[in-house]
Amino acid sequence: MPLPSGEVNLPATGQLTPTPTYGLELEKVFTRKDGPAHLVDDSYFTRLRQRYLDRHWEAEVSDADERLVGVVTPHGVESLDNSFGLGESATGPIRHESGGLNELDRIVAQQVQDVVEVLDESGATILNMSNHPLTNIDDETYERHVVPKPVYEYMRTVRGWDHKSGINAKAQNSPSVGVPAEQAVEALNITLGLGAALVALYANSPFEEGNLAGAKESRLHIWDKVFKNPTFSGDHRLHQMPGRPFENMRDYFQWMFGPDTAMYFIVVDDDGHPPKSEKSGHAHFIQVDEHPTVLEFLQKPNWQATAFEDNRRLTVTSHMSHFAMHQFTQFAGARIRYGLRDGDFPTTEFNEAMSGTGNEVDNLFAEKGAYFYIEGREPGANFPDQELFETAGETVARSVIMSAAALHAGLIRNGEAAKRLIDSYGWPTLQGLRESAIKAGLEGMYNDVSMPRLCSDVLSVAADGLDSDEQWMLAYPEYVIRTGQTGADRALARYEQLSGSTYSRIAQIVREKGIVLN
Numbered sequence: 001m002p003l004p005s006g007e008v009n010l011p012a013t014g015q016l017t018p019t020p021t022y023g024l025e026l027e028k029v030f031t032r033k034d035g036p037a038h039l040v041d042d043s044y045f046t047r048l049r050q051r052y053l054d055r056h057w058e059a060e061v062s063d064a065d066e067r068l069v070g071v072v073t074p075h076g077v078e079s080l081d082n083s084f085g086l087g088e089s090a091t092g093p094i095r096h097e098s099g100g101l102n103e104l105d106r107i108v109a110q111q112v113q114d115v116v117e118v119l120d121e122s123g124a125t126i127l128n129m130s131n132h133p134l135t136n137i138d139d140e141t142y143e144r145h146v147v148p149k150p151v152y153e154y155m156r157t158v159r160g161w162d163h164k165s166g167i168n169a170k171a172q173n174s175p176s177v178g179v180p181a182e183q184a185v186e187a188l189n190i191t192l193g194l195g196a197a198l199v200a201l202y203a204n205s206p207f208e209e210g211n212l213a214g215a216k217e218s219r220l221h222i223w224d225k226v227f228k229n230p231t232f233s234g235d236h237r238l239h240q241m242p243g244r245p246f247e248n249m250r251d252y253f254q255w256m257f258g259p260d261t262a263m264y265f266i267v268v269d270d271d272g273h274p275p276k277s278e279k280s281g282h283a284h285f286i287q288v289d290e291h292p293t294v295l296e297f298l299q300k301p302n303w304q305a306t307a308f309e310d311n312r313r314l315t316v317t318s319h320m321s322h323f324a325m326h327q328f329t330q331f332a333g334a335r336i337r338y339g340l341r342d343g344d345f346p347t348t349e350f351n352e353a354m355s356g357t358g359n360e361v362d363n364l365f366a367e368k369g370a371y372f373y374i375e376g377r378e379p380g381a382n383f384p385d386q387e388l389f390e391t392a393g394e395t396v397a398r399s400v401i402m403s404a405a406a407l408h409a410g411l412i413r414n415g416e417a418a419k420r421l422i423d424s425y426g427w428p429t430l431q432g433l434r435e436s437a438i439k440a441g442l443e444g445m446y447n448d449v450s451m452p453r454l455c456s457d458v459l460s461v462a463a464d465g466l467d468s469d470e471q472w473m474l475a476y477p478e479y480v481i482r483t484g485q486t487g488a489d490r491a492l493a494r495y496e497q498l499s500g501s502t503y504s505r506i507a508q509i510v511r512e513k514g515i516v517l518n
Contacts, residue, residue: 020413021178021373022104023076023092024405026112027171027381030085030119031127033514035507037135037169038124039084039145042068047118048078065148075107078115082152083145085132086169087115093178093373101409101470105402109517112383112401116515125514128388128487130219130380133207133506135168142167150285150308154265158287159235165225168209171381172219173202175405176337177412178373181366184336185252186419187374187412189245191334193422194411196434196444197458198333198378200451201477202404203441204487205380210503212495216441216488219380223331232291234261239331241431245422249336249361250354253295256330262291264329265308266322274321274344285309288316294326295354298347320344333378333434339370374412379404382476382487383515387494392479397516399475406473410462417461425449441486455481 030038045061045068052059052073062070062079070079076091089111094104112126119125135141142164146152155161179187203217215221223239230236237260246252257263268274268284288297289304297303298318305316321344327337345368353360365372382404384397399406411418422430429447433454436444444451459477466474480486485493491509498505 020096020100020409021093021176021371022096022101022405022409023090023094023176023178023373024104024108024402025088025090025172025174025176025375026108026401027081027169027173028087028089028112028115028383029127029129029132029169029171029381030087030124031132031510031514032124033511034123035134035510037085037132037145038119038122040080040087040119040122041084044118044122045069045071045078047121048114051114051118067148069147069149075111078111080147081169082147082163083167083169084147085135085145086171087126089115092176093371101402101406101466101473104405105473108401112515113517116517126383127510128204128383128385128513128515129207129491129510130171130202130204130217130382131208132169132510133205133213134210134503134510136209137164137168139164151265154285154287154308158231159264160229160231161226161235162228163226166222170205170219170222172377173379173381173401173404175376175379175408176373177376177409178371179412181338181369181372182362183415184338184365184372184374185246185248185362186415188252188334188336190411190415190418190422191374191376191378191408192241192332193245193427193430194418194454194458195241195333195376195378196430196437196451197455198376198404198407199380199434200437200442200444201407201455201480201486202379202382203437203489204382204491206488206492207495207506207509210506212502215439216443216486216492217380217438220438232260232262234258238329241332241434243431244427248359249365250356250359252336253354253361257294257326259293261293261329263288263294263297263322264326266305266316266325268305268314268316274319284312284314286314286316294323294329298323298351301347318347320347320350323347323350331377333376335375335377336372337375338365338372341368341370374408376404376408380487384517385513386516387490387512389516392476394518395472396475396479399473402473403476406466406470407458407462407477409470410465410474411458412465414461414465417464421457421461425454430454441488442480442484452481452484 032038049059049071078089081088145167205219227236284307286305353364384400389397432446
């Protein structure tokens with residue numbers, strides 16, 4: 001499960017068009033083939049980079065505190081989330097007319113193949129689970145696993161987060177679909193409202209710390225643990241499904257940056273302004289005095305602040321680029337992501353739009369925005385394994401990785417039908433179903449509504465939103481609904497077949513759940 005790195009990984013800026021774009025942020029739990037978690041070292045990224053160079057891709061490594069943590073290519077970034085045992089690839093955007101979902105699949109499949117082959121050289125692989133169930137969550141483990149990024153110290157010390165709660169790799173499959181500005185809130189509501197089905201279909205973490213977790217998607221318990229005692233209460237609120245659909249962007253931003261929240265760090269140059277580029281000189285990671293909300297921050301031109309690196313005092317000027325940096329700071333099942341055309345515009349224009357009562361902010365962002373996309377955050381990371389190939393066949397196994405992206409895209413592209421589906425169930429029922437899905441997966445139920453019914457309806461609406469050459473990607477969710485067996489169910493069935501201690505049985509399952517690509 002991604003804990004924010006403080007980096008906003010966005011597609012290249014371009015002119016906004018109605019043509020959909022697609023991307024995928026795919027997290028991967030690393031495991032040794034004999035069972036324990038695998039932590040990569042610098043050689044992992046140098047070997048991965050060499051593979052890209054051999055393919056004639058441009059490739060540059062990135063680092064944090066003298067440790068290599070990523071490789072940047074024309075297709076995106078292969079990196080780490082919070083742990084050296086949790087890989088993360090950010091791929092895209094791919095335009096619909098440039099191959100769309102099928103082209104995204106081609107690139108992602110090659111990237112996964114590369115990662116698997118490089119890991120294999122170290123006796124490791126990708127685990128078909130959304131956490132590593134043999135990893136203890138304790139201080140010693142945290143110190144060995146955590147990637148040395150300053151943002152994690154900030155989260156622990158300033159915001160009061162229990163960051164180590166995610167150190168056993170909470171991995172998600174996070175698809176993105178580009179939309180016009182005027183459709184962003186509608187697409188966000190669709191993704192949030194129908195998120196329970198995505199949680200249920202990809203439930204894949206029934207074990208934790210060598211024990212039965214008591215939930216089929218225990219991965220999503222991370223946020224209650226991380227935000228158990230936050231400095232700012234809004235941090236806990238913002239991981240929960242909102243109580244109703246959003247009316248417009250103004251409504252969304254007021255929820256996201258409400259009075260119970262506080263702005264995060266910002267990055268400025270030596271003059272207290274946002275860096276014009278990565279090459280514009282020294283950048284300072286700073287904290288603004290008084291912990292204003294983001295909306296309060298934009299109301300005043302100048303603020304006093306402190307640099308993390310040396311406690312140096314400085315004055316910063318509020319910019320819309322600081323607002324854009326905060327787009328990651330809610331942790332519900334979907335986000336609106338965007339870029340600003342030319343990088344910025346006066347904060348006074350935004351403040352005036354926010355003081356309106358209608359779609360003034362939507363209209364402003366339609367004029368000033370370079371691109372918009374909806375980031376889905378509900379599906380756990382699933383991968384094909386030997387059992388799936390043997391029981392479901394190649395077509396189903398081949399579709400696993402891309403199926404969440406296909407569902408996400410199909411729902412948004414068939415937006416009117418998706419909205420009618422949400423209205424037919426009602427938002428409160430969909431909220432209850434999401435909580436039930438975390439615990440019971442496909443066996444969840446709320447208000448006498450069964451999870452298979454919702455999942456079947458979601459699959460039908462999404463399928464109608466896809467082109468004929470994209471339909472193959474839905475083979476995995478179709479299989480899950482037909483058999484009633486998610487990744488969590490298959491793992492628990494295997495657990496019941498085995499004998500021995502709880503830990504030994506789970507360890508055997510981990511050894512059997514390595515990724516299989518063909």
